[in-house]
Amino acid sequence: MIRTGCPFIETHFGPAMTREDVAIRVLSCDPADMGALQHVLEHAPGYAERVTGAPPGAADAQSTFTVLPEGKSYEDKFVFGIFTGKEMVGCIDLIRSYPTANSATLGLLLVAEQHQGVGIGRQAFTLLEQFARGWGCEVIRLAVVMTNSEVISFWRKLGFSETGDMKPYTFVGRFWPGPGHGLPAQYVT
Protein backbone atom coordinates (compact mmCIF):
# COMPACT_ATOMS: atom_id res chain seq x y z
CA MET A 1 0.00 0.00 0.00
CA ILE A 2 1.38 3.37 -0.99
CA ARG A 3 0.03 6.59 0.37
CA THR A 4 0.02 9.65 -1.85
CA GLY A 5 -1.42 13.13 -1.51
CA CYS A 6 -0.15 16.36 -0.08
CA PRO A 7 -2.84 17.01 2.56
CA PHE A 8 -1.61 14.06 4.56
CA ILE A 9 1.97 15.27 4.31
CA GLU A 10 1.02 18.81 5.31
CA THR A 11 -0.74 17.51 8.39
CA HIS A 12 2.38 15.78 9.54
CA PHE A 13 5.08 18.19 8.44
CA GLY A 14 3.33 21.47 9.24
CA PRO A 15 5.12 24.36 10.97
CA ALA A 16 3.58 23.63 14.37
CA MET A 17 5.54 20.39 14.48
CA THR A 18 8.89 21.93 13.49
CA ARG A 19 11.75 21.93 15.96
CA GLU A 20 14.14 24.51 14.66
CA ASP A 21 16.97 23.45 16.95
CA VAL A 22 17.32 20.09 15.19
CA ALA A 23 19.86 19.73 12.35
CA ILE A 24 21.32 16.85 10.39
CA ARG A 25 24.79 16.63 8.84
CA VAL A 26 26.53 13.93 6.81
CA LEU A 27 29.21 12.36 9.01
CA SER A 28 32.75 11.53 8.03
CA CYS A 29 34.83 8.63 9.28
CA ASP A 30 37.09 10.92 11.34
CA PRO A 31 37.62 10.02 15.01
CA ALA A 32 35.41 12.86 16.32
CA ASP A 33 32.39 11.84 14.22
CA MET A 34 32.98 8.13 14.83
CA GLY A 35 33.26 8.68 18.58
CA ALA A 36 30.07 10.75 18.70
CA LEU A 37 28.22 8.17 16.61
CA GLN A 38 29.35 5.33 18.87
CA HIS A 39 28.24 7.37 21.90
CA VAL A 40 24.77 7.84 20.38
CA LEU A 41 24.42 4.14 19.55
CA GLU A 42 25.48 3.14 23.04
CA HIS A 43 22.79 5.43 24.43
CA ALA A 44 20.02 3.56 22.63
CA PRO A 45 20.52 0.13 24.23
CA GLY A 46 16.83 -0.79 23.95
CA TYR A 47 17.06 -0.75 20.16
CA ALA A 48 20.14 -2.98 20.12
CA GLU A 49 18.50 -5.42 22.52
CA ARG A 50 15.31 -5.62 20.47
CA VAL A 51 17.03 -6.05 17.11
CA THR A 52 20.17 -8.02 17.96
CA GLY A 53 19.31 -9.60 21.30
CA ALA A 54 22.39 -7.99 22.88
CA PRO A 55 23.53 -4.59 24.18
CA PRO A 56 25.24 -2.17 21.77
CA GLY A 57 28.64 -3.42 20.62
CA ALA A 58 31.97 -1.59 20.64
CA ALA A 59 32.15 -1.57 16.82
CA ASP A 60 28.58 -0.46 16.11
CA ALA A 61 29.63 2.94 14.71
CA GLN A 62 32.03 1.22 12.32
CA SER A 63 29.33 -1.26 11.29
CA THR A 64 26.93 1.60 10.63
CA PHE A 65 29.45 3.03 8.16
CA THR A 66 30.26 -0.25 6.44
CA VAL A 67 26.92 -2.03 6.02
CA LEU A 68 25.79 -1.76 2.40
CA PRO A 69 23.19 -3.57 0.28
CA GLU A 70 24.54 -5.93 -2.36
CA GLY A 71 25.35 -4.16 -5.59
CA LYS A 72 25.61 -0.68 -4.07
CA SER A 73 28.78 1.37 -3.66
CA TYR A 74 29.80 3.70 -0.86
CA GLU A 75 29.13 6.77 -3.00
CA ASP A 76 25.41 6.07 -2.40
CA LYS A 77 25.79 5.55 1.35
CA PHE A 78 25.11 8.46 3.73
CA VAL A 79 25.45 8.37 7.50
CA PHE A 80 24.04 11.49 9.16
CA GLY A 81 24.31 12.79 12.67
CA ILE A 82 21.23 14.36 14.22
CA PHE A 83 22.17 17.41 16.27
CA THR A 84 20.56 19.72 18.79
CA GLY A 85 23.03 22.55 18.99
CA LYS A 86 26.50 21.01 18.91
CA GLU A 87 25.45 17.75 20.54
CA MET A 88 24.91 14.66 18.40
CA VAL A 89 21.72 13.08 19.72
CA GLY A 90 20.89 10.63 16.96
CA CYS A 91 21.88 9.19 13.61
CA ILE A 92 20.51 8.17 10.24
CA ASP A 93 21.71 5.66 7.67
CA LEU A 94 20.39 6.26 4.15
CA ILE A 95 21.14 4.55 0.83
CA ARG A 96 20.54 6.65 -2.28
CA SER A 97 18.83 5.15 -5.35
CA TYR A 98 17.99 1.85 -3.73
CA PRO A 99 16.22 -0.36 -4.59
CA THR A 100 15.27 1.80 -7.60
CA ALA A 101 16.77 4.95 -9.10
CA ASN A 102 14.04 7.25 -7.71
CA SER A 103 13.98 5.74 -4.23
CA ALA A 104 16.12 5.60 -1.11
CA THR A 105 16.34 3.05 1.67
CA LEU A 106 16.52 4.11 5.28
CA GLY A 107 18.72 1.67 7.17
CA LEU A 108 18.32 3.39 10.51
CA LEU A 109 16.89 6.46 12.19
CA LEU A 110 17.85 6.45 15.85
CA VAL A 111 17.59 8.97 18.66
CA ALA A 112 19.49 8.41 21.92
CA GLU A 113 17.03 7.29 24.58
CA GLN A 114 17.33 10.35 26.81
CA HIS A 115 16.31 12.52 23.82
CA GLN A 116 13.42 10.42 22.57
CA GLY A 117 9.80 11.55 22.67
CA VAL A 118 10.38 15.29 22.22
CA GLY A 119 10.02 15.59 18.44
CA ILE A 120 13.63 15.08 17.35
CA GLY A 121 12.97 11.94 15.29
CA ARG A 122 10.13 13.60 13.41
CA GLN A 123 12.10 16.75 12.66
CA ALA A 124 15.20 14.79 11.63
CA PHE A 125 13.08 12.84 9.15
CA THR A 126 11.61 16.09 7.76
CA LEU A 127 15.15 17.34 7.12
CA LEU A 128 16.18 14.00 5.64
CA GLU A 129 13.22 14.07 3.30
CA GLN A 130 14.28 17.50 2.02
CA PHE A 131 17.80 16.17 1.46
CA ALA A 132 16.54 13.13 -0.45
CA ARG A 133 14.18 15.22 -2.56
CA GLY A 134 17.29 17.07 -3.73
CA TRP A 135 18.40 13.81 -5.37
CA GLY A 136 15.06 13.48 -7.15
CA CYS A 137 14.01 10.80 -4.66
CA GLU A 138 10.27 10.06 -4.68
CA VAL A 139 10.05 7.06 -2.36
CA ILE A 140 11.73 6.29 0.94
CA ARG A 141 11.60 2.66 1.98
CA LEU A 142 12.53 1.02 5.24
CA ALA A 143 12.14 -2.29 7.03
CA VAL A 144 11.09 -2.72 10.63
CA VAL A 145 12.36 -5.83 12.39
CA MET A 146 9.34 -7.39 14.05
CA THR A 147 10.99 -7.56 17.46
CA ASN A 148 11.12 -3.75 17.17
CA SER A 149 7.52 -3.43 15.97
CA GLU A 150 6.75 -0.81 18.64
CA VAL A 151 8.20 1.81 16.28
CA ILE A 152 5.68 1.11 13.52
CA SER A 153 3.32 3.70 15.10
CA PHE A 154 6.07 6.30 14.76
CA TRP A 155 6.47 5.56 11.04
CA ARG A 156 2.72 5.60 10.46
CA LYS A 157 2.56 9.03 12.09
CA LEU A 158 5.20 10.23 9.63
CA GLY A 159 3.08 9.00 6.69
CA PHE A 160 4.54 5.57 6.03
CA SER A 161 2.35 2.62 5.21
CA GLU A 162 3.02 -1.09 4.88
CA THR A 163 3.90 -2.47 1.47
CA GLY A 164 2.88 -6.00 2.44
CA ASP A 165 6.37 -7.33 1.71
CA MET A 166 7.86 -9.51 4.40
CA LYS A 167 11.42 -10.78 4.31
CA PRO A 168 13.28 -13.14 6.62
CA TYR A 169 15.64 -11.37 8.98
CA THR A 170 18.55 -12.89 10.79
CA PHE A 171 21.01 -10.77 12.68
CA VAL A 172 24.51 -11.92 11.89
CA GLY A 173 27.42 -10.94 14.12
CA ARG A 174 26.28 -11.37 17.70
CA PHE A 175 24.00 -13.77 19.52
CA TRP A 176 20.51 -13.86 18.11
CA PRO A 177 17.93 -16.42 19.12
CA GLY A 178 16.52 -17.04 15.67
CA PRO A 179 15.13 -15.49 12.50
CA GLY A 180 12.66 -12.66 12.82
CA HIS A 181 10.85 -10.82 10.06
CA GLY A 182 11.13 -7.42 8.49
CA LEU A 183 8.10 -5.33 7.67
CA PRO A 184 9.09 -3.04 4.83
CA ALA A 185 7.07 0.10 4.35
CA GLN A 186 7.10 2.72 1.65
CA TYR A 187 6.58 6.41 1.72
CA VAL A 188 5.83 8.49 -1.32
CA THR A 189 7.08 12.07 -1.13
Ligand SMILES: CC(C)(COP(=O)(O)OP(=O)(O)OC[C@H]1O[C@@H](n2cnc3c(N)ncnc32)[C@H](O)[C@@H]1OP(=O)(O)O)[C@@H](O)C(=O)NCCC(=O)NCCS
Ligand atom coordinates in the same frame (compact mmCIF):
# COMPACT_ATOMS: atom_id res chain seq x y z
C1 LIG B 1 11.72 5.65 16.57
C2 LIG B 1 12.47 6.90 17.06
C3 LIG B 1 13.49 7.31 16.00
C4 LIG B 1 11.44 8.01 17.27
O1 LIG B 1 12.15 9.20 17.56
P1 LIG B 1 11.59 10.25 18.63
O2 LIG B 1 12.44 11.46 18.57
O3 LIG B 1 11.43 9.57 19.94
O4 LIG B 1 10.13 10.52 18.03
P2 LIG B 1 9.32 11.90 18.09
O5 LIG B 1 9.40 12.45 19.48
O6 LIG B 1 9.74 12.78 16.98
O7 LIG B 1 7.84 11.36 17.86
C5 LIG B 1 7.06 11.67 16.72
C6 LIG B 1 5.69 11.04 16.93
O8 LIG B 1 5.83 9.62 16.97
C7 LIG B 1 5.33 9.11 18.21
N1 LIG B 1 6.21 8.03 18.62
C8 LIG B 1 7.55 8.06 18.76
N2 LIG B 1 8.00 6.86 19.16
C9 LIG B 1 6.91 6.07 19.29
C10 LIG B 1 6.72 4.73 19.68
N3 LIG B 1 7.74 3.95 20.02
N4 LIG B 1 5.46 4.25 19.69
C11 LIG B 1 4.42 5.03 19.36
N5 LIG B 1 4.53 6.32 18.97
C12 LIG B 1 5.76 6.82 18.94
C13 LIG B 1 5.38 10.27 19.18
O9 LIG B 1 4.45 10.10 20.22
C14 LIG B 1 5.06 11.44 18.28
O10 LIG B 1 3.67 11.48 18.08
P3 LIG B 1 2.89 12.90 18.07
O11 LIG B 1 3.58 13.75 17.03
O12 LIG B 1 1.51 12.52 17.72
O13 LIG B 1 3.07 13.46 19.44
C15 LIG B 1 13.14 6.63 18.43
O14 LIG B 1 12.19 6.09 19.32
C16 LIG B 1 14.31 5.69 18.35
O15 LIG B 1 15.43 6.08 18.09
N6 LIG B 1 14.07 4.37 18.56
C17 LIG B 1 15.16 3.39 18.54
C18 LIG B 1 15.69 3.18 17.14
C19 LIG B 1 14.62 2.64 16.21
O16 LIG B 1 13.91 1.70 16.55
N7 LIG B 1 14.55 3.24 15.02
C20 LIG B 1 13.64 2.78 13.99
C21 LIG B 1 14.27 1.66 13.24
S1 LIG B 1 13.16 1.06 12.00
